[in-house]
Amino acid sequence: MTERYLEDFAVGQTFGSGRAVVDRQQITRFAAEFDPQSLHLDETAAQQTIFQGLAASGWHTGALTMRLLVDSDLKPADGIVGAGLDELRWPHPVRPGDELRLECEVLDVRPSKSRPTQGLIKVRTTTLNQHHEPVQIQIASLPVLRRPSV
Amino acid sequence: MTERYLEDFAVGQTFGSGRAVVDRQQITRFAAEFDPQSLHLDETAAQQTIFQGLAASGWHTGALTMRLLVDSDLKPADGIVGAGLDELRWPHPVRPGDELRLECEVLDVRPSKSRPTQGLIKVRTTTLNQHHEPVQIQIASLPVLRRPSV
Numbered sequence: 029m030t031e032r033y034l035e036d037f038a039v040g041q042t043f044g045s046g047r048a049v050v051d052r053q054q055i056t057r058f059a060a061e062f063d064p065q066s067l068h069l070d071e072t073a074a075q076q077t078i079f080q081g082l083a084a085s086g087w088h089t090g091a092l093t094m095r096l097l098v099d100s101d102l103k104p105a106d107g108i109v110g111a112g113l114d115e116l117r118w119p120h121p122v123r124p125g126d127e128l129r130l131e132c133e134v135l136d137v138r139p140s141k142s143r144p145t146q147g148l149i150k151v152r153t154t155t156l157n158q159h160h161e162p163v164q165i166q167i168a169s170l171p172v173l174r175r176p177s178v
Numbered sequence: 179m180t181e182r183y184l185e186d187f188a189v190g191q192t193f194g195s196g197r198a199v200v201d202r203q204q205i206t207r208f209a210a211e212f213d214p215q216s217l218h219l220d221e222t223a224a225q226q227t228i229f230q231g232l233a234a235s236g237w238h239t240g241a242l243t244m245r246l247l248v249d250s251d252l253k254p255a256d257g258i259v260g261a262g263l264d265e266l267r268w269p270h271p272v273r274p275g276d277e278l279r280l281e282c283e284v285l286d287v288r289p290s291k292s293r294p295t296q297g298l299i300k301v302r303t304t305t306l307n308q309h310h311e312p313v314q315i316q317i318a319s320l321p322v323l324r325r326p327s328v
Contacts, residue, residue: 058241062244062245063245063248064248065257065258077256077259079259085241086260087237087241087244090240091208091213091241094212094235095212095213098213098215106227107217109215109217109228109229110268113263113266115262116263116266117262118261
């Protein structure tokens with residue numbers, strides 16, 4: 029898979045990804061380090077929460093999404109380095125054993141006004157579980173290099 | 179520190195946090211699992227990027243921020259479980275050896291129209307390094323329980 033320059037992106041393009049399975053041990057290990065709350069750590073305590081069972085930290089879902097994105101066909105030249113997200117939603121919880129995959133859609137493509145070698149693409153990335161439910165939706169603006177003139 | 183109910187929050191309140199130091203080994207370990215791009219993995223290759231040196235994945239900064247938030251004085255009753263973020267920015271990179279801390283400000287407090295036992299607070303959390311530079315700014319809407327009537 030070759031890298032894509034700004035000129036290779038167009039509004040409406042879609043990109044898929046590989047799949048990643050997340051197990052109970054990964055969920056509790058991530059939570060112990062970064063989000064030590066009972067609904068991410070302990071099945072019995074998690075039963076008493078609105079999630080009614082163990083669920084991954086949203087930041088874990090975000091990190092898993094990033095991994096799938098890096099390995100996906102999106103492949104902007106110069107890598108995936110965003111200045112931030114315009115929106116980040118977690119509509120459904122991620123459960124132990126869930127298999128995640130991505131659907132990416134290009135929402136906007138524009139050359140930079142101030143930097144002639146660069147542009148910006150806006151991409152919505154939806155992370156889906158094996159039941160086709162969205163577990164994360166993010167909208168990111170990514171700087172992308174323009175194709176060097178020969 | 180007791181937990182806070184909706185009635186304990188007010189617009190303009192600020193909350194601090196403890197501090198967390200992030201070292202090179204943590205940055206490369208997180209990146210190897212979740213964001214395997216050279217600017218997060220390899221000092222020499224990272225010198226050639228716009229970051230001009232090794233920088234943490236934004237998702238690592240987000241996860242570290244979550245950890246500081248869980249341990250902070252914010253302490254909403256029922257835990258910190260957001261449905262998502264309205265905005266997430268990484269204005270400065272996180273470098274090996276950086277010491278991070280949070281400044282949280284309550285932007286909005288409102289009871290839920292549909293759920294009489296619940297409300298929603300909007301909180302801006304700024305993650306700062308030891309040079310007082312913002313490395314992450316997030317705005318989150320968090321559901322918070324109302325104080326149970328006696």
